[in-house]
Amino acid sequence: MYGLRGGAAKKRNKMEFKKAVNLLxxxxxxxxxxISCGLLVLPALAYARTGAALIFSYFFAGLFAIAGALSQAELISSTLKSPGTYFYVVRSMGPAIGTIDGILTWFSLCLRSAFLLxxxxxxxxxxxxxxxxxxxxxxFCILFSILSLIGIKDIIRFQVILILGFIIFLTIYLIMGIPRVNLDNFWPFMPHGITPVITTAGFVFISYGELLKIASVAEDMKNPDKIIPTGLILSLAIGGILYTLIIFVTLGILGPSNFYSSPTPIVQSVYLVTGLYGKWILSMWAILVLISTTKRGIALATRYPAALSKDRLLPKFLSITHPVFKTPFISIILTGSLIAIFTFFDLNILIEVGSTVLILTFIFSCLCVIIMRESGIKTYTPKFYTPFYPWLQIxxxxxxxFLVIxxxxxxxxxSSFLCAAGIAIYWFYGRIRCQKDFALLHLMAKIIDKDGMNITKEEELKEIIQERDDIIKDRFDQIMGECIVLDIDQPMKRQDFFKLAAKKLASRTGVNTDEIYRLxxxxxxKGCTAISPGIAIPHIITGEGHSFEILLARSKKGIIFCDSENPVKTVFVIVGTKDERPFHLIALSAIAQIVQDTSFPEKWMKAKNEDDLRNIILLCQRKRNH
Structure with missing residues (x-):
């Protein structure tokens, strides 16, 4: 309890050093x-399905991705854990659905990595x-797997320079290429009708798979509540604009036959606009971007079998780390082998399967947000809340x-086989070993009005929030974590409450019940201890010794202290020995900070039970003393 200063400072310094990822x-x-996934190869394959109206397929894919992306942002901002949304699928819909989502996400990343390779x-x-x-x-698959095994990290600053340079080059190409566009190349614009244009949005949905990778750097963000949603929205908006303009210019320059026949139509178009040097610059830049992002994608994919294994939903050996490199080498070898096999798939099938399983993970993200919010779990406190809830999720x-079917x-x-495999793995392996509570149980309890369910999910989420918000427990937190909590349903007079509190505190302090009541x-x-309407902090000093206790109480109908018109509904009873006077002042300061939060009264009265009341105190934002 008293040795927190050094450890806390060390941990806090580590966190400050670690969180270096910004919006850019x-x-x-x-x-x-x-851009690299959706523009360099994919357009030629998608053009055969829609014709020139391919531009709108990318628009619809981005539009349909918004809800899932923002839902993922909310979930990730709740945990800042990697691998992100899988963590919350398990803890919202249970280990069975979590197994399915983990396998789907793993396969989606593997298929997408194979496409990038x-x-x-x-x-x-x-x-x-x-x-x-x-x-x-x-x-390249073998090379990237070895790099993941060794544990070589991505150099984010190099990637930023690389991507910004790539975007600048593409912008120059657009400026030079727009005057060369021949509008006759867009006729017929929609040869197969509107339906293929919308359904092809599912085919190109794989372009938005990068949104999943936000989870891989979530723990390193400076201000995740602002960076995550802003980064996702900017990426969707600017990426969508670039998709539209580059496909428009490329198709307008090449014409339908050349656009469709080339595996990399943008390279041919850049050659016509900028010459041979421009073609080589684009090719080299595209290779570097693809290498950088494919390596990151493979590294992220390897985390999912290890995460499932740590949750005891897959065999334990998948999370075993290498003795030297400290990476999950079996998971890396398995993932790399799977990606290598996928490279032999027909490219259209590879893309379509990858998009389908990716879309399913977006659906799970939307469902998770609905379940977490409607479950009423008080410790579900994301830094970012999705707007237009629940209509955006619906x-x-x-x-x-619609895209899936x-x-x-x-x-x-x-996709059906993967879902069935997930269910089978859970039923025959994970069900026996993993007994996790999940938020859907809270929602069911809420619907059928049962309070007797033994659910520990809120305690787990509390620990996650403390880690997310860099809450390093001080002595006040330690005391509140173990203090007596009373939840009183009936109205009381102050004297009756003091008798009840004295009886509870006597066993903790070793002071006689009558003596505590008298004090x-x-x-x-000497003066009413109700510091503001509805809140009282009666505090006393006992004799010698080393003792400090706090009793926390809520009275739903109020306790009459000194004003019958303003009954007290929140009480902190402090009992400490003489030598604890300095900490006595620290505790009073901490309580004052807690009750000054404008949302405190509402949270306090909505708390479902004693654990909720305690968690409201432990998870508050205040200056902690280490």
Whole structure:
């Protein structure tokens, strides 16, 4: 209790050093890969489905992704844990659905990484006399897996410079290319009708998979409540604008036949606009961006089997770390092998399956937010709340489900197989070993009005929030974590309350019940301890010794202290020995900070039980003394 100063300072310094990711970093990490994944190879494949109206497919994909992306931002801002939303799917919908989501997200990242590896090979193959695409992809897969195993971190500052340079080059290309656009190349604009334009949004949805990677750097953000939503919105908006303009210019310059026949149409268009040097600059820059982001994607994908293993939903050996590099090497080897296999898939199937499982994870994110909010868990306190709740989540679920049901049969089969595999793994392995409480139980209890369920989820979330907000417990927190809490339903007079409090505190302090009562009444006779309407802090000094206790009480109908018109509903009873006088003042200061929060009275009266009352005190924002 008294040895917190050194440890707390050390931990706080570590956190301050660690949190170095800012808004520009998040923007570049997300929008850079959205551009490289969605523009360099994907448009040519999607064009065959829609014609020139492909531009609107990207728009619809971004529109449908907004709800899932903002829901993920809310969930991630609650935990700042990696791998982000999987953590909350388990803790909101239970380990069975969590297993499905973890496997879906893992496969989504693996499929997307395989697609990016093939994209790299399309750019590198011509440089080396048309070297085999699959050979290049597997070579880079092995390289990135080794880097993940060794534990080499991404250099975010280098990535920022790389992405900003890439965006500047593309902007120059747009400025030079717009005068060369031939509008006749957009006719017929919508040869297959409106339906394929909307359904193709599901095909190109894989472009927005980078939004999942916010979780990989969430713990390193300076102001996550502002950075996460702002970064996601900026990435979606600017990425969507760049998608539209670059596809417009590229198609307008190349024409339908050249656009469709080239695996990398933007490279051919840049060649026509800027010449050979521009083509080589774009190719080299694209390769560097793809290498950087693919390496990050593979590293993130390897975390999911390890996370499932730590939650005892997959075998324990998947979370075993290498004795030297301290990385989950078996998870890395398994993930790398899976990605290498995926590079042999037909590219259209690879993209469509990857998009389908990605869309399902966005649906889970929307469902999680609804369950967490409606469950009434007091310790669910995200730094960012999704606007237009719950309509935005409902829109996200319906729109994303529409995209799923319009996917190809093979994509639906693979997605269904993965869901079935998740259920089977949980039933035959995880169910036996993992007994986690989850927020859906709170929601069920709320609906059927049962309070007797043994649910410990709030305690787990409390610890997460303390870590997220860098709350390092001081002595006051330690005392409040162990103090007596009374939740009184009936109205009381002050004298009756003091008798009850004295009886409870006598066993803790070793002071006679009558003596505590006498001292409380004596202190009250000198001046009312109700410091403000509804709040009282009766505090007394006992004899010698080393004792300090606090009793916390809520009276729903009020305790009459000195004013019958303003009954007290919040009471902190402080009993300490003479040698604890300095801490006595510290405790009074801490309580004053807590009750000054304008939201405190509402939270206090809405608390469901004694644990909720205690958590309100422990999770408050105040200056802590270490």
């Amino acid at each position: 970093d998040i923007f570049c990490i997300t929008v850079g890969v959205m 093939m994209s790299i090979s399309f750019f590198i193959s011509p440089i080396f006399n048309n070297l085999n695409f699959h050979l290049i992809a597997i070579g 829109f996200g679920i319906i729109s994303c489900w 319009n996917m190809s049969k093979i994509a639906l089969f693979v 409380l009444e004596e202190r009250e006779s």
